[in-house]
Amino acid sequence: MTKAEIFEFFRRLAELDPDPRTELDYGNTYQLLVAVVLSAQATDVGVNKATRGLFAEVKTPQAMLDLGEAGLKQHIKTIGLFNAKAKNVIALSEILVREHGGEVPADRDALVELPGVGRKTANVVMNSAFGAETFAVDTHIFRVGNRTGLAPGKTPLAVEKQLEKKVPAPFRVGAHHWLILHGRYICKARTPECWRCPVADLCRYKPKTLAPKAKKAAA
Structure with missing residues (x-):
């Protein structure tokens, strides 16, 4: 063209x-990050169904750690690859708490360092949460x-x-x-x-x- x-x-x-937006439901930047990680090889509709109850309960990385991997799995077991995704979400939540003060960094390189976060996921978060041209x-x-x-x-x-x-x-x-x-x-x-x-x-x-x-x- x-x-x-x-x-x-x-x-x-x-x-x-x-005003185009992602079709994933989320209430804050951390929930967006989790939703995008869960959406790999899954539909947005399926992810939204699974996260409706999860996000009512979990709004921060620390709250996710308090829920624990087993508790997270109960919420997301309808999503494909939920076992691996649960491990990644717990691991990335630990890193956010330990290294980023519980906040999602507005930096693509830092995001890609998180478990389960590839370049595509990082680009979605940078764009949808921080308005970056990604x-x-x-x-x-x-x-x-x-x-x-x-x-x-x-x-x-x-x-x-x-x-x-x-x-x-x-x-x-x-x-x-x-x-x-x-x-x-x-x-x-x-x-x-x-x-x-x-x-x-x-x-x-x-x-x-x-x-x-x-x-x-x-x-």
Whole structure:
């Protein structure tokens, strides 16, 4: 995509959703961090169901340590890989209490040092909690970046670097949310819903899918 096309791409997404946010439920930065760690290979809907009771009880790293690993598992046992995630959440909570005064650091390098926190998770927290211009490349953003021609790359990091270079200033904070939501609800993995896509004319994806009724008529 050209610079003008990229600007128009985000302008349209921003017009439709001026204040994009993560679909994970949380009440503070620590709860956001926990929710994002739990969301790996799980749906936001599933995580929100599991954390509803947990976050009513636990609002700080110390409260999580007081709950303990066994107690945490009871809350999150419906989430995939819950045993490993519980260990990571307890371990990162210990580090936050011991090394950061119980606060989540506003620093990506420090976040990545925490158990269970990779670059993507750190980018989400930096963006959603601290308003940083970071791009958390999940499967949706990786797909949308490559399929549309917006930010092609062979790895998530390559796509992230493309986005860092190409996304224009007015849209940098909201960009990863718009792309995730676009990939989740319109530019779907198996069958992108091109017929209702607001940026279809800017997209480099050639075999545009027709609306269900149009498909039947064509057949």
